[in-house]
Amino acid sequence: MAAEPQSKDHQPLVRDVLGRGDYAIIGEIVEPGSRVLDLGCGEGELLEWLADNKRVEARGVEISRTKVQRAIARGVSAYQGDIDNGLVDYPDHAFDYVILSQTLQQVHNPLKVLTDMLRVGRKIIVAFPNFGHWRVRISHLTSGRAPRTGLFPYSWYDSPNIHFLTVEDFELLCRDQRWTLERRYFLSGNRRVSVRPNLMAEVAVYLIRSSS
Amino acid sequence: MIVDRKIVRFDSLPLDCGVTLTPVDAAYESYGELNSKKNNAILVCHAFSGDAHAAGLSPETGKPGWWDNMIGPGKAFDTEKYFVICVNVAGGCRGTTGPSSLNPATGKPYAMAFPTVTVSDMVRLQKKLLDHLGIDRLLAVAGGSMGGMQVLEWAVRYPDCVASAFPIATTARHSAQQIAFNEVGRQAIMADPDWNEGNYYDLKPPARGLAVARMVGHITYMSDDSMKEKFGRRLQGKDGPAFFFDDTFEVESYLRHRGSQFVDRFDANSYLYITKAMDMFDLAQGGSLPAALEKAKARFLVISFTSDWLYPSYQSLEIVSALRSRNRDVAYCELASNYGHDAFLVEVDEQTELVRGFLARVFKEM
Numbered sequence: 154m155a156a157e158p159q160s161k162d163h164q165p166l167v168r169d170v171l172g173r174g175d176y177a178i179i180g181e182i183v184e185p186g187s188r189v190l191d192l193g194c195g196e197g198e199l200l201e202w203l204a205d206n207k208r209v210e211a212r213g214v215e216i217s218r219t220k221v222q223r224a225i226a227r228g229v230s231a232y233q234g235d236i237d238n239g240l241v242d243y244p245d246h247a248f249d250y251v252i253l254s255q256t257l258q259q260v261h262n263p264l265k266v267l268t269d270m271l272r273v274g275r276k277i278i279v280a281f282p283n284f285g286h287w288r289v290r291i292s293h294l295t296s297g298r299a300p301r302t303g304l305f306p307y308s309w310y311d312s313p314n315i316h317f318l319t320v321e322d323f324e325l326l327c328r329d330q331r332w333t334l335e336r337r338y339f340l341s342g343n344r345r346v347s348v349r350p351n352l353m354a355e356v357a358v359y360l361i362r363s364s365s
Numbered sequence: 366m367i368v369d370r371k372i373v374r375f376d377s378l379p380l381d382c383g384v385t386l387t388p389v390d391a392a393y394e395s396y397g398e399l400n401s402k403k404n405n406a407i408l409v410c411h412a413f414s415g416d417a418h419a420a421g422l423s424p425e426t427g428k429p430g431w432w433d434n435m436i437g438p439g440k441a442f443d444t445e446k447y448f449v450i451c452v453n454v455a456g457g458c459r460g461t462t463g464p465s466s467l468n469p470a471t472g473k474p475y476a477m478a479f480p481t482v483t484v485s486d487m488v489r490l491q492k493k494l495l496d497h498l499g500i501d502r503l504l505a506v507a508g509g510s511m512g513g514m515q516v517l518e519w520a521v522r523y524p525d526c527v528a529s530a531f532p533i534a535t536t537a538r539h540s541a542q543q544i545a546f547n548e549v550g551r552q553a554i555m556a557d558p559d560w561n562e563g564n565y566y567d568l569k570p571p572a573r574g575l576a577v578a579r580m581v582g583h584i585t586y587m588s589d590d591s592m593k594e595k596f597g598r599r600l601q602g603k604d605g606p607a608f609f610f611d612d613t614f615e616v617e618s619y620l621r622h623r624g625s626q627f628v629d630r631f632d633a634n635s636y637l638y639i640t641k642a643m644d645m646f647d648l649a650q651g652g653s654l655p656a657a658l659e660k661a662k663a664r665f666l667v668i669s670f671t672s673d674w675l676y677p678s679y680q681s682l683e684i685v686s687a688l689r690s691r692n693r694d695v696a697y698c699e700l701a702s703n704y705g706h707d708a709f710l711v712e713v714d715e716q717t718e719l720v721r722g723f724l725a726r727v728f729k730e731m
Contacts, residue, residue, distance in 0.1 A: 212694070221698050225666065226718045228726020230696040232685065242689035 171198050174340045175254055175280040178358045182278055182336065183207055187249035190214070190274065192236045192266075193256035197224030204229070212248075214239040237261045240269040247273050254280045255356075258314045264326070271363040276335065280358040283339075285319030285351040304355050320351040327361065336360040366437070368394050368421035368430070372460055375493055380455075384480035387469065391494045392417045392453040392460020396436055397444030399500070404731050406500045407442055407724075408491060409451045410508030410515035413639055414582070414631060416459035419451035420444075434713045441717035446728070447504065454515075455490045456482035456639050458632035465566060465632045477563035482638055484511070484646040488518045492526075504728055506663075507531035507720070509709035510676060511639070514646050517684070520661040521648065529727040530663040531720065534673050534709040536680035537648040537657075537687075543675065546585050547640040550578030554633045563634050575633045576624030583623050588672040588705030592616060654687040661688070665695040666723045668716065670708035696723065 170176035176199050183189060185207045191200050194213025197220075203209045213231040215221045224231035232239070236253075237260055251274030253266070258281055260266045270277040282304045283289075292300035299309040307314065320339070327334055339346040339354035346353045370392055378389040394417045399406060409419050409432060420436035422429055430451075436442040442449050453461035456479070464479035471478075495503070506519045506527050513535020520530040536543070554560055557574025565571060587595070596616035612618035649657045665688055669681035678699045688695040700715050702708035709716070 210694070218698065218701065222700075222715060222719060225696045225698055226722030228722050228729075230664065230694050232689070232695065232697045233699055234697075242686045244690060244692055247692045 169343055171202060174343045175356050175358050176202070177343075178338045178340070179203075179252060179254065179278055179280070180206065182360050183209060183250055185209070188212075188247070189250045189252065190243075190248045191252045191254070192239065192270070193253065193259070194220075194224055194229070194231055196220050197227045197229035197231055199252070199254065200224070200229045200231075201227045236266055240266075240273050243273040245272055246275050249275050250278055251276075252278045252280075254278070255282060257281045258284075258316045258318060261315070263316055263318075264330075267326075267330075271332065271361070276360060276362045278358065278360055279323075280356060281318065281323070283320050283351070283354045283357050284317040285321060286355050287352050290352075320354055320357050323357065323359070327359075331364045332361050333364050334359060334361055366396075366421040367424050368396065368418070369424065370394050370417055370460055373494060373497055375490075375497075378455065378462075378486070378490055378493065380480050380486045381483045382481045386455075386462060386480065389455070389462045389490065390460065390466070391462075391490055392457075393494060394418055394421070394430070394451055396420050396449045397447055399448040399498070403500055404502065404504060405446060405728065406448045406450065406495070406498075406503050407505045407507065408495070408503050408519070409436065409442065409449055410487075410491070410506065410512035410519075411451060411454065412508070412510035412512045413643065414579075414627070415512070416457065417451045417453040417461075418459075420449065431710065434711075435716065435720070441713075441720040442507070442724070443721070447724075450495070450498070452491045452494055454482075454487040454511075454639065456487070456635060456642060458635040459630075461490070463632065464563070464634035464638055474566040476566065476634055479634070479638060481641065481645075483642050484514045484518050485522060487642070488515050488522060491515070491519075492523060495526075502526050502528060504731060505529040505531060505724060507533070508535075509533040510535055510706065511643050513676075514643065514648075517648050517658075518646075520663045520665070521657055524660050524662040527661075527663040528731055529666065529724065530661070531666045531668070531723075532681075532684065533668045533716075534670055534676045534681075534706060535684075536676055537654055537684050538646060539644050540680070544644045546581060546675070547644055549581050551637050551640060553577040553581070554636060557633075560633060563637075565633070570628065571633045572625070572628045575628050575631065575636060576621070578633075578636060579624045579627040579631075580620040583620055585675045586706045588674065588703060590672060590703045591705055591707070594703065595619075654683060655690045658684070658687045658693060659691040661693055663694075664723075664727055665693065666719065667695060667697045668709070668719065669697075669699045670702040670704070670706075670712065671699060672703050673706045673708060675706040 189209045191213045200211035204211045221233040251270040288302045289300045338358040339350040340356045377387040379385045415431045418430045420430040453459045468475040513532035516532040554574040557571035560571035599615045669678040685697040
């Protein structure tokens, strides 16, 4: 493992930002005054929060027209486009951080997206729901059907999630790609998880940079 | 709210073609109050056939301005917070010096002796006026269509004077198709014998040619859907026309009406000069668009409309993509609309949501 879980150094409970634990962690990671690109920025809530509280230069990409409208109406520089091809225009290292929050499981080509992110960002922050969580495993085992939990509430036919990855899967990929895991955080609700994250974490948040 | 048009006369305006206009009048209207810091000024740039009357009611005609639904108290460009200015473009015919103005050298209207004007000449005249008003930096420059071209020009020519730029339903350069439509309009005017090489000011104006030009224009401003909705194949009268080629369909009579209305308020020579200025406009000046836009420092909000086939979204995306490639601050949204190019004038609610919020943020950051 490239980095140790840092939960020992922190309060076990994270205060949430805009009702979300992963946002709180992102808010903690992002340095004031930095340049931030949020992929799948939704209505721009996180970017607005970062602009207000961390004075970041905030940009967003979002596929949904109505969400882009809301984001722009908040004053966020959101761009209507899809993440799979959305980063082509940006020069290398245009941003200090590129954020992909709870969207990795929804993009068509996750590896390409992550690679693009590492090109345009000095560092990237990736948060995703952990498909290895015990509730997901039990749901699948007991029902014999595609798992449905609080974290994965959709039926198989109307789910926006097209890739199902676990903490283990993601870290294997990072190792294969020789990306450096600078920090990682595991959450169950608003509580930090320190043991057996692949089983216990609902959400994982990673801060990564490319090794080169 | 009745608004007054003001005219400021400047000694001279050097043009891109090398000629200097002496003197030059700039007709403008303004709405709201300039604050003491002079940081709440917004320049709104009109489209091809527009004029300085952007908002409020004209004392002459009693008609609302062309963007009255967007400019006013509590509206997108809120005149309770902001000071909004609109200037008739150089080469125009609504108070600013153009081909119908008197040429001091001859004491007669310039007509075809008027020098060629460019979008950057239009912008230079606006800059002169803002200097005259003591405004160093604009909170925003906004406009659709040809107005959007001026917005882009402002952003790269005077990067330190523009905090935010709103190019709407526009392009960094005309495509062959856009030039082609303009050329049909120009040829319609010049084919009218009344045009008389541009010398018609003490005779009959080329009303038929200008009307046909306007009819073509109106077709390009609408969409297949909006025309279907507005006219369909509905007939003008129950019994049909007396003469077979009278206006049988509602769409025909609409276009004829719009054409003849236009003649009363627009000068045919201005039509020629201004459409040519649009066709000649190329923000990149033959070079690369990213290199041109690299000079810009403003926050951009680019808006296009789904059914606008005259200024299609791909042209807005070229601007957005060039800005992104130079890491410039740009927001982009393609709004859903059936109204074609006219959407920027009529899709008020969604544009208001975007403009109001974005503007408020920029103002806060000033």
